[in-house]
Amino acid sequence: MEAEGLEIIRAENLVKRFGKLTAVDGLDLSVRKGEVYGFLGPNGAGKTTTVRMLTTMELPDEGRVWIDGFDTRTQYIQARRCVGVIQQQNSLDKDLTVKENIMHHALMKNLSFKESKERMKELGDMMELGDRMGTKVETLSGGWKKRVAIVCSLIHNPDILFMDEPTTGLDTQSRNMLWKMIRGINKSGTTVFLTTHYIFEAESLCNRVGIINNGKLIAEGTPSELKERVGKFALVAIDPEGNENIQYFKDSDSAKQASLEIPPDHTISIRRTNLEDVFLELTGRKI
Amino acid sequence: MHNIPSEIFRVAYGDLCYMKHNLVQTLVSTLVGPLLYLLAFGYGMRAGDTEYIAYVIPGIIAISSMNSGFSSSSQKIVIQRLFHSSFDELILCPMHTSSVIFGKCLMGIIRGFVGGLIILGLGMLLTPGLYLTVWLLLAMLISSIMFSLLGVAAGLLANSTPTLMMFNSIIILPMSFMCGTLFDVSALPPVVSAIVWALPLSHTTAIMRATADCLPVDYLSVAVILIYIVAFYSICHIVIRKKLY
Numbered sequence: 238m239e240a241e242g243l244e245i246i247r248a249e250n251l252v253k254r255f256g257k258l259t260a261v262d263g264l265d266l267s268v269r270k271g272e273v274y275g276f277l278g279p280n281g282a283g284k285t286t287t288v289r290m291l292t293t294m295e296l297p298d299e300g301r302v303w304i305d306g307f308d309t310r311t312q313y314i315q316a317r318r319c320v321g322v323i324q325q326q327n328s329l330d331k332d333l334t335v336k337e338n339i340m341h342h343a344l345m346k347n348l349s350f351k352e353s354k355e356r357m358k359e360l361g362d363m364m365e366l367g368d369r370m371g372t373k374v375e376t377l378s379g380g381w382k383k384r385v386a387i388v389c390s391l392i393h394n395p396d397i398l399f400m401d402e403p404t405t406g407l408d409t410q411s412r413n414m415l416w417k418m419i420r421g422i423n424k425s426g427t428t429v430f431l432t433t434h435y436i437f438e439a440e441s442l443c444n445r446v447g448i449i450n451n452g453k454l455i456a457e458g459t460p461s462e463l464k465e466r467v468g469k470f471a472l473v474a475i476d477p478e479g480n481e482n483i484q485y486f487k488d489s490d491s492a493k494q495a496s497l498e499i500p501p502d503h504t505i506s507i508r509r510t511n512l513e514d515v516f517l518e519l520t521g522r523k524i
Numbered sequence: 525m526h527n528i529p530s531e532i533f534r535v536a537y538g539d540l541c542y543m544k545h546n547l548v549q550t551l552v553s554t555l556v557g558p559l560l561y562l563l564a565f566g567y568g569m570r571a572g573d574t575e576y577i578a579y580v581i582p583g584i585i586a587i588s589s590m591n592s593g594f595s596s597s598s599q600k601i602v603i604q605r606l607f608h609s610s611f612d613e614l615i616l617c618p619m620h621t622s623s624v625i626f627g628k629c630l631m632g633i634i635r636g637f638v639g640g641l642i643i644l645g646l647g648m649l650l651t652p653g654l655y656l657t658v659w660l661l662l663a664m665l666i667s668s669i670m671f672s673l674l675g676v677a678a679g680l681l682a683n684s685t686p687t688l689m690m691f692n693s694i695i696i697l698p699m700s701f702m703c704g705t706l707f708d709v710s711a712l713p714p715v716v717s718a719i720v721w722a723l724p725l726s727h728t729t730a731i732m733r734a735t736a737d738c739l740p741v742d743y744l745s746v747a748v749i750l751i752y753i754v755a756f757y758s759i760c761h762i763v764i765r766k767k768l769y
Contacts, residue, residue: 294612296767317618328609330538337541344534345617389613 245270245305245397245428246291252299253286253452260286262452264300268430268445270396273423275443276432277512279524283452284432285325288401291430292322305396318346321390325401325432327382331375335366335385338374339392346393353392360388364418380411387418397428404438416442434524436513448516455519464510467518472496475504485510485518526620535614535627539600543631554639558588562643565706566650578653582660582732583705585640585647589664590725593636593671594678594696597629601679602688615764625760628679629672636668644736653737660735667728670749673756674724680763699725704733724752 246268253261261283268274278284289295291302293313302309304316329338336357343353361367364384374382383403390398400419404412419442423429433439439446440460448456448463456463468485470492475481486492492507499505516524543550561584562577570576604611614624641664648654682688702716703709703725709717720726727745734741 292616294615294767314618317616320616322612322616324609324612326609328613330542330604330610331608332542332545333538334541337538341538341541342613344537345613345619347531347534347618 243270244268246274246430247303248287248291248300249302250300251287251290251297251302253283253290253295254298260452261290261297264449264452264454266291266447266454268397268428270428271423271426272444273419273429273431273442275439275446276430276449277434277436277439277446277516277524278432278449279434279516282449284434284449285401286452287449288322288399288430288432292320292399293317294322318393319396320399321393321395321397321427322399323383323386323390323401323403325405327379327386329374329382329385329389332373334371334373335377336370338385339388342389343392348393356392356394357388360391363421364388378411379406380408380414383407383411383415384418387415387422391422391427395427397430398422400429400431402432402434404433404435436511436524439512446512448512448519450516450520456515460512463512463515467510467515469510471508471510471514472499473506473508474499476500477502483514483517485514526623528620528623528626531619531623532627532630535617535619535624536630538610539628539631542600543634550635551638554588554592554635555642557591558584558639558643559646561587561706562646574651575653577647578651578737579733580706581643581647581651581654582736583729585643585664585736586667586703586725586729586732587700587705588639588643589636589667589728590671590696590699591636592639593629593632593668594675595632595692596635597632597672597675598679598682598688598691599675600631601628601676602682602685605679606684615767621761621764622757624764625673625676625757628676629669632672632675633665633668636671637664640664640668655736655738657735657738659741660732663728663731663735666749666753667732670724670728670753670756673753673760677756677759677763680760699723704729724749 244267246266248264248266251261251264252259264287276284276287286295290297293309293316305319307316309316339357340353343356348356361370364387366384366388369377369381374385404415407415419429431442443460445457445459446463447454468487470486470489472484472486472492472495473481484495486495489507496505496507513524566577566580601611644656648656678688678691682691702720703723705725709720709726712720727748730745731741
């Protein structure tokens with residue numbers, strides 16, 4: 238991609254407090270144009286609050302954000318033109334039809350009626366919404382609502398698409414379909430910022446991953462880089478009481494060698510490490 | 525450069541679609557209250573006294589524009605903010621804050637104005653003492669705008685539906701009865717009368733009654749209404765810009 242590598246999202250020392258709780262605590266971020274950036278962390282880690290600050294829905298208590306070079310405090314209208322957002326909770330108007338929802342989003346993004354209709358046709362075809370255009374949103378399944386939300390968020394052809402836990406609550410089929418769509422959207426040049434607490438989702442979709450815990454960014458890199466920091470292989474030993482112990486190794490031979498020293502009443506397995514291991518190693522707990 | 529009228533329509537598009545889907549329900553809910561007031565006070569208590577009907581109809585129009593304007597704006601915003609999260613989509617729009625505020629008012633303004641027009645039409649059939657003047661239409665429009673703005677402010681500030689209902693019970697409902705809509709405020713004790721005169725509905729009622737009777741309008745009432753409009757708009761603006769909702 239021509240412009241790949243240029244910074245499109247930059248955040249410096251972001252802080253957000255809700256009463257005594259510090260939801261986001263001195264977060265620095267840099268996302269490059271054209272990448273799929275995964276923001277991985279457990280529930281309550283500060284992912285949604287970060288997305289809300291990056292997309293101008295929430296003002297940070299401290300720190301600054303630039304979206305495609307626009308300062309979100311002073312140039313929020315320009316910044317908003319660059320972003321599309323799919324919120325964790327479905328934000329469609331349930332009383333309206335699919336077509337009305339899409340048209341409303343298009344109009345709110347300042348598209349003309351003609352442009353709105355053209356984009357609606359184009360994206361509706363892409364998401365196969367054809368015969369559901371006249372259906373009320375409240376009657377659609379979760380997967381179809383998500384498709385409508387994607388069309389609404391892409392209607393103004395944004396440079397960056399923020400997706401907050403997009404596959405939460407979806408069945409396997411809908412999730413696979415959504416992953417395919419995300420890859421397609423990114424291939425067409427849109428930068429994707431995706432929050433998730435699903436390890437496999439972050440590993441299979443994202444070029445780079447930032448891991449957040451208690452409002453702080455605790456690690457960042459490509460999935461391979463992050464896993465290599467821990468060790469490529471994990472030796473998992475479970476004792477007769479069911480307690481699990483995991484050790485990490487740079488290669489499988491070292492893991493095999495170490496397994497010989499484990500008592501025979503333990504259940505042993507050797508596997509490749511994943512981002513869950515990275516999180517466990519960094520925080521001492523699972524996602 | 526913002527095209528504010530166009531942006532207001534864009535913001536209101538969803539609400540207008542909603543109104544189109546629920547036209548009959550919207551109209552019925554707008555008219556039931558005012559018609560009950562007319563029946564209970566105009567016919568039940570005064571046995572069809574045409575002079576009193578001519579007196580009370582501007583008050584009922586004022587109540588109608590307040591209730592419709594306030595409830596349409598406030599309820600929709602509370603639902604969109606607290607239950608559908610769709611209000612955030614508005615905040616994400618590259619639009620001027622005033623477009624968002626007046627866009628969210630538009631349904632309330634239309635409901636308040638149309639409801640008032642129907643009551644006025646009915647009143648003109650029932651009594652010869654009412655006149656349809658440009659000033660009366662303007663007063664109805666300004667009243668609808670003011671109470672829709674109050675509805676947007678309340679909808680932005682309410683943190684639950686019971687809070688909004690409480691606001692309705694302690695502010696809107698007492699105003700309906702106390703602000704000179706059904707009787708002359710001067711009949712009240714002086715202290716109560718002074719409090720009532722500080723409330724916005726007293727002034728919209730006074731202006732509507734004067735314009736419907738082709739009498740001169742008290743400019744103090746016009747000034748009070750304008751001050752309220754600026755105050756309600758400012759609250760909405762601050763809440764949205766500071767993301768305090």
